[in-house]
Amino acid sequence: MxxxxxxxxxxxxxxxxxxxxxxxxxxxxxxxxxxxxxxLQPYRELRxxxxxxxxxxxxxxxxxxxxxxxxxxxxxLALLLVPIAGRAPDWSLGNDALxxxxxxxxxxxxxxxSSWDTGSGFALMGSGRDLTxxxxxxxxxxLALLLxxxxAASTDLVAMAAAAAGSGPWTExxxxxxxxxxxxxxLVETGRQPIDNPDTxxxxxxxxxxxxxxxxxxxxxxxxxxAAARHWIVLVLGAELFLPHGGGFWAQLGxxxxxxxxxxxxxxxxxxxxAKMRILRAxxxxxxxxxxxxxxxxxxxxxxx
Amino acid sequence: xxxxxxxxALSAWREACLGALDRGGRFCGAYASGTGAARRWNALFAxxxxxxxxSADAGAADPPTIVDLIxxxxxxxxxxxxxxxxxxxxxxxxxPLATHAPETASWTVPVEGRGTHxxxxxxxxxxVIESGHFRFHVVGERILQLDTRLFYKHxxxxxxxxxxxxxxxxxxAARACGxxxxxxxxAYAQACEAALGLVPSRELRRGRTVLLELERLYNHLxxxxxxxxxxxxxxxxxxxxxxxxxxxxxxxxLAGHRFxxxxxxxxxxxxxxxAAAAGRARGELGExxxxxxxxxxxxxxxxxxxxxxxxxxxxxxxxxxxxxxVGPAARASGLHIDTRGTSPGLWYGSAFxxxxxxxxxxxxxxxLEMRAAELPVTFELLDDLLSEPVxxxxxxxxxxxxxxxxxxxxxxxxxxxxAVELEGEHLGRLHLRTASYANWxxxxxxxxxxxxxxxxxxxxxxxxxxxxxxx
Numbered sequence: 001m002x003x004x005x006x007x008x009x010x011x012x013x014x015x016x017x018x019x020x021x022x023x024x025x026x027x028x029x030x031x032x033x034x035x036x037x038x039x040l041q042p043y044r045e046l047r048x049x050x051x052x053x054x055x056x057x058x059x060x061x062x063x064x065x066x067x068x069x070x071x072x073x074x075x076x077l078a079l080l081l082v083p084i085a086g087r088a089p090d091w092s093l094g095n096d097a098l099x100x101x102x103x104x105x106x107x108x109x110x111x112x113x114s115s116w117d118t119g120s121g122f123a124l125m126g127s128g129r130d131l132t133x134x135x136x137x138x139x140x141x142x143l144a145l146l147l148x149x150x151x152a153a154s155t156d157l158v159a160m161a162a163a164a165a166g167s168g169p170w171t172e173x174x175x176x177x178x179x180x181x182x183x184x185x186x187l188v189e190t191g192r193q194p195i196d197n198p199d200t201x202x203x204x205x206x207x208x209x210x211x212x213x214x215x216x217x218x219x220x221x222x223x224x225x226x227a228a229a230r231h232w233i234v235l236v237l238g239a240e241l242f243l244p245h246g247g248g249f250w251a252q253l254g255x256x257x258x259x260x261x262x263x264x265x266x267x268x269x270x271x272x273x274x275a276k277m278r279i280l281r282a283x284x285x286x287x288x289x290x291x292x293x294x295x296x297x298x299x300x301x302x303x304x305x
Numbered sequence: 306x307x308x309x310x311x312x313x314a315l316s317a318w319r320e321a322c323l324g325a326l327d328r329g330g331r332f333c334g335a336y337a338s339g340t341g342a343a344r345r346w347n348a349l350f351a352x353x354x355x356x357x358x359x360s361a362d363a364g365a366a367d368p369p370t371i372v373d374l375i376x377x378x379x380x381x382x383x384x385x386x387x388x389x390x391x392x393x394x395x396x397x398x399x400x401p402l403a404t405h406a407p408e409t410a411s412w413t414v415p416v417e418g419r420g421t422h423x424x425x426x427x428x429x430x431x432x433v434i435e436s437g438h439f440r441f442h443v444v445g446e447r448i449l450q451l452d453t454r455l456f457y458k459h460x461x462x463x464x465x466x467x468x469x470x471x472x473x474x475x476x477x478a479a480r481a482c483g484x485x486x487x488x489x490x491x492a493y494a495q496a497c498e499a500a501l502g503l504v505p506s507r508e509l510r511r512g513r514t515v516l517l518e519l520e521r522l523y524n525h526l527x528x529x530x531x532x533x534x535x536x537x538x539x540x541x542x543x544x545x546x547x548x549x550x551x552x553x554x555x556x557x558x559l560a561g562h563r564f565x566x567x568x569x570x571x572x573x574x575x576x577x578x579x580a581a582a583a584g585r586a587r588g589e590l591g592e593x594x595x596x597x598x599x600x601x602x603x604x605x606x607x608x609x610x611x612x613x614x615x616x617x618x619x620x621x622x623x624x625x626x627x628x629x630x631v632g633p634a635a636r637a638s639g640l641h642i643d644t645r646g647t648s649p650g651l652w653y654g655s656a657f658x659x660x661x662x663x664x665x666x667x668x669x670x671x672x673l674e675m676r677a678a679e680l681p682v683t684f685e686l687l688d689d690l691l692s693e694p695v696x697x698x699x700x701x702x703x704x705x706x707x708x709x710x711x712x713x714x715x716x717x718x719x720x721x722x723x724a725v726e727l728e729g730e731h732l733g734r735l736h737l738r739t740a741s742y743a744n745w746x747x748x749x750x751x752x753x754x755x756x757x758x759x760x761x762x763x764x765x766x767x768x769x770x771x772x773x774x775x776x
Contacts, residue, residue, distance in 0.1 A: 032539040033547075121424045125757070129446075194609060197537040201431035204424070205758040275538035275609040279446060279758045 001249045006089035008253075013079035017232040018042035018225065020264060021190075021198075027268035042228060049221035057214055060117050067114035068215065068222040071107045075226040075233075078103040082236050083158045085252035086165070086245075095157040097145040100233075101138065104189070107226065108134055115211045122203045126210015129279065133195065133207065136286035137188040143293035144185055147178030148241045150300050157237075165246040172303070177296025179242035182234075183266075184289040189234045191227070192267055194277040194285070205276070235263045310358040310709065312345070315368050315394075318361045322371045325350040325357055331642070332629055333713065334722045334738040335371075335381040337363065337389040346391060348378070349711060349722060354647040356711040358724070363391060370396040377629025380746060381738075403456040409440070413452040416442035421449060424757065428457050435771030443757055451752045451760075453745065458775040466735040471497040471571050471725070474732045478723065481737055481776040483564055484527075487513075487520040488716030489737060490569035492723035495650050497571045498700050500710030500727050505650055509698025512574040514652040515690050516565055517714070518683050523552035524717030525633075525676045525683070526597065528768045532673050533604070535762040536613045544600040548593060555589050572700040583691040590691070594684040601677050614670035618763030620751040621667055630747040632719020632740045634767050637675040639665035644715035651714075652690065667751075669766040708733075716740055718768065741773035 022039035029036020056064065080091050081100045088095050112131055115123035149155045151174070152163035169175040187195050191208035200206060203213070212223050239245070239259025245252050277285065313321045326332070330350030338345050342364040348371070350357040361368050370393040372379050383402035385391040393399070400412045421444050428436040436457035442450040466477035478493035479486050491513050498505065505513075526549040533541030553563040560568045560576060568576055578586065604610060620630065625638035635642050636659065643659035645651070660678040662671050710725045719740030726734040748767045752760055 028539075033543050125424065193537055200537060202535075202761040203426060203431060204760055272539055273609075275533075275536040275607070275613055277609065278613060279756060 002087050002089050005084040005087035005249075008084045009080065009082065009089065012084070013082075013229060013232055014076075017228040018046060020231040020235060020260070021228050023261075023264045024190075024192075024231075024267045024271070025199075027265055028271050031268055031272040042224070046221050046225060049216075049224065050218055052217035054217045054219055057118055057120070063117040064114045064214075067110045067117075068219040068226075070110040071226045072222040074103045074107040074110070075229045078107075078233055079229060081157060082233055083161055083240065084236070085249055085256050086158065086161050086240070087249060088158045097149060097155045097157055097160065098142070100157070100237075101141055101145070104141075104230070104233075105134070105138060107230075111211045111223070114214075118214045120214050122206065122213050123211045125204075126206045126208065126213075129207045130211070133188060133282060133286065136283045136290065137185065140181055140188075140286055140289045140293065141185045143290055143297070144178050144181040145241075147174050147181065147293055147296045147300070150174060150297075157240075161240045161245075164241050165252075167244075167246075170244075173299040174296045174303075175242070177292050177299070179238075181289045181293040181296070182238055182242050184286060186234045186238055186263065186267070187270070188286065190231050190267065193271045194274040195282050197276045205279075207279075235260045238263055310347075310360045312360050312362045315361055315363070315366055318346075318359075319369055319371055319374060321359050321361075322348055322350075323374055325352075325359060326375070328352065330357055332375045332377050333631075333720065333743075334724070334736070335378055335385070336724060336734070336736040336738075337385045337391050338726055338734040338736075339364075344391075346385070347724070349724065351644075351713060351720075351722075354649055356713060356722075358709060358711060367392040367394045369394040372396060375629075376627045377743070377746075380742065403459060405454065405456070412454060413440055414442075414450050416450050418444070420444050428454070435775070437771050439760075441757060441760070446756045446758065448752055448755050448757055448760065451749050453749055455745070455771060455774045458772075460775055462776045463735050463737060466732055468731050470731060471501065471727070474725075474735055475569070475571055477735065478737055479566065479569070482739060482741070482770050482773045484524055484770060485520070485716045485718065485721065485739055485741075485773065487516045487565050487569060488714050488721045489723070489739060491517060491651075492712045492714040492721040493725070493735070493737070494569055494571045495712030495714065496710040496723040496725040498650075498710070499704070499712060500707060500725050501572070502702055502704040502706035503572050503700035504703045505700045506698045507652075508696045509574050509700055510650060510652045511690055512576040512695050512698050513569065513650075515578075515687065515695055516560065516568050516576060517651065517716070518687050518690070519552070519556055519559070520565055521683050521717045522593075522680070522687070523549050523556065524768075525680055526552055528676050528717075528765070529601075529604075529673065531765040531768055532614075532669070532762065533610065535765040536610060538607065538610045541600070541604050541607065541610060544603065545597075548597055548600065551589075551593055555586060555593070559586055574698050576695055577697050578691070578695040580694045583694055587688055587691045590684060590687055594681070597680055601680075611670075613759075613762065614673060615666075615668060617669045617759050618672075618751045618755055618766060619666070619668045620747055622665070624750055625667065625747060628747045628750060629743050630719075631743045632716070633675040633679065634672055634744055634747060635719065636660075637662050637665060637671035638667035642720070644713050644720045648714065650712070653686070657686075669762055672766040718770070719743060737776055739770065739773040739776075741770040744769055745774065 022042045026036050026039040078100050081095050112127040115127035148160045152159040191198050196207040239256050243259040245255035330352045333349045333351045335348040344363045346361045346363040346368045348359045382393050387403035424441040426439040428438040438454040440452040441448050462477040466474040479490040481489050526545050530542050530545035556565050557563045620638045622639040625635050625640050645653045646657050660682050662675045713720050713722050722738045724736040
């Protein structure tokens with residue numbers, strides 16, 4: 001079973017990740033009355049980009065050159081930390097939630113550094129906004145994970161997933177607060193409305209797309225894949241830690257698939273129903289999520305007295 | 306107006322312009338005409354249904370600038386400098402407008418200070434739009450100043466039309482802009498008819514009014530959809546884009562062209578709708594109206610959409626007036642300018658009253674609501690006009706002829722001003738000043754002080770045309 005979990009973790013994370021943004025785009029198109037692309041469209045994009053040559057803007061340094069690899073590497077490592085259906089193979093990395101936070105931050109830093117290296121206005125603007133949001137989004141991620149870690153008394157993701165299994169956690173306010181806070185984390189990390197608009201062509205409004213504008217070919221393929229893998233990481237984590245699951249390995253695997261599909265549908269619905277919010281109000285939304293998480297923390301402490 | 310305007314001496318030019326303003330005139334364009342010693346610098350002032358033409362003798366010396374008296378004349382003077390080689394006495398800076406100097410400093414407003422930097426967009430854009438270059442001076446996300454550089458694809462239509470017959474010149478005015486083709490064509494045709502002394506028949510006036518309102522209908526539906534797209538609100542965008550498509554198909558059914566090209570002629574009209582066709586069109590318009598009202602109600606209850614509109618891109622009443630803004634943008638700022646109310650050459654009637662905005666706050670919300678408020682007026686007008694067949698009309702000789710003809714026509718984005726100077730049988734000068742041309746400076750002004758990512762939304766709330774500048 002652990003071997004199968006390992007296979008899904010690696011192969012699934014690598015190969016299935018692009019399906020998630022593809023699914024969201026496809027569902028969104030249907031909801032908006034369009035025919036839309038097939039869910040497999042991201043794979044076609046990746047194949048097209050992978051076959052193209054690289055182009056470096058001048059003058060750039062090694063920072064720009066290495067950033068896509070660094071982002072992809074950090075994302076692959078993060079993938080290996082996320083347990084599948086409550087099982088995690090031993091890669092000698094552990095499964096610590098805080099390491100995951102650090103790896104996501106490393107990927108964000110590498111991309112921001114590359115924007116600074118190119119000096120491109122749109123890239124810097126996007127990175128600047130991404131980092132501003134990160135000031136609020138990273139504490140939110142830490143707090144949401146902390147709320148899941150409290151009942152498990154451990155920041156090990158396997159233990160956290162086990163502690164969130166069954167119906168017991170659903171009677172605890174801390175679980176609900178954590179789930180809502182993590183929902184905001186999903187919106188930020190996947191770069192979707194009302195925080196960011198992944199479909200826009202308006203450079204002035206871009207957040208996550210901005211730093212990608214200077215990249216082409218395989219670099220862009222790596223970055224696009226990393227963005228898809230971030231979908232995988234946060235959606236799988238959301239399903240494992242905050243959505244219903246439990247039972248044996250196969251039952252958990254079923255719950256996981258259903259949970260991720262439900263979260264994709266949720267993203268499509270949110271993007272359809274919500275316009276993008278005014279950019280300076282986004283930190284307020286995230287700060288509100290932090291407050292909610294703190295309220296969950298307080299409820300846990302009071303309950304524990 | 307039809308006799309040639311008296312030529313004003315340069316020393317009296319500023320006073321003459323001030324006098325026109327004092328008598329209630331509204332500046333609506335200026336253009337250079339003639340060459341050599343016969344060169345004139347003409348300014349146009351709207352006064353009710355009349356248009357006052359002031360003409361200065363610019364053959365021997367440079368005319369004095371009026372930009373300090375009438376800021377709305379800024380673009381006209383800069384364009385005349387760049388394209389007609391006219392210089393203006395007393396202008397402190399003469400930043401290029403139509404010609405593109407390589408040095409950035411020559412055409413931008415200097416902005417200095419800690420943390421200010423420039424963000425540059427265009428002239429090539431990611432979307433399917435025309436070429437325009439925007440240079441934002443920003444601190445953080447806040448726009449301090451916007452400099453635009455347009456005129457990338459200037460076609461020289463005005464010059465190309467010179468020397469042609471009035472009938473042949475129509476194509477040049479019609480192709481200046483796709484979305485305002487009827488407005489520009491009607492303005493041109495009316496200007497020619499004024500110069501030739503032709504008086505439009507009842508049928509001609511009705512036919513043109515039907516075409517103008519059809520054009521307004523699809524443009525307003527398009528603009529609402531564009532504002533929705535500007536904030537990523539897909540349901541509203543899709544709903545109004547669908548309505549616009551239906552309006553375009555109706556255009557095609559009625560006039561044989563989705564954008565109503567080729568429907569206007571000098572001294573005549575080709576629109577021919579019998580009772581059955583007019584009745585079918587009324588039925589379709591009735592359904593379109595009901596669906597547009599339903600779609601608008603949906604927008605009103607979309608809180609995340611509405612939260613983006615208020616207080617963004619504010620154009621005050623004073624600024625709108627000073628900068629010469631026209632159309633829905635001016636009305637949303639509290640200026641009650643609607644040329645439809647003073648258009649004897651069209652069929653609006655004395656009872657026509659332009660829609661008033663729910664709140665003339667001059668922001669994106671007001672400009673959006675202004676369009677929504679104008680849609681029912683357009684539906685009412687069309688319903689009334691199509692209650693009887695629309696037959697081809699003509700224009701009969703009867704008015705006074707003269708070397709200059711001027712016409713003003715209200716289009717979807719505001720007033721198009723067309724001036725035609727005849728030299729014998731041929732066009733000596735064609736001047737076309739569309740609403741987009743008039744409103745670009747207002748958009749630039751409204752953008753300052755706002756957040757950079759809100760600019761696409763502000764831009765779409767004006768929805769100005771690049772081709773109107775590149776005429």
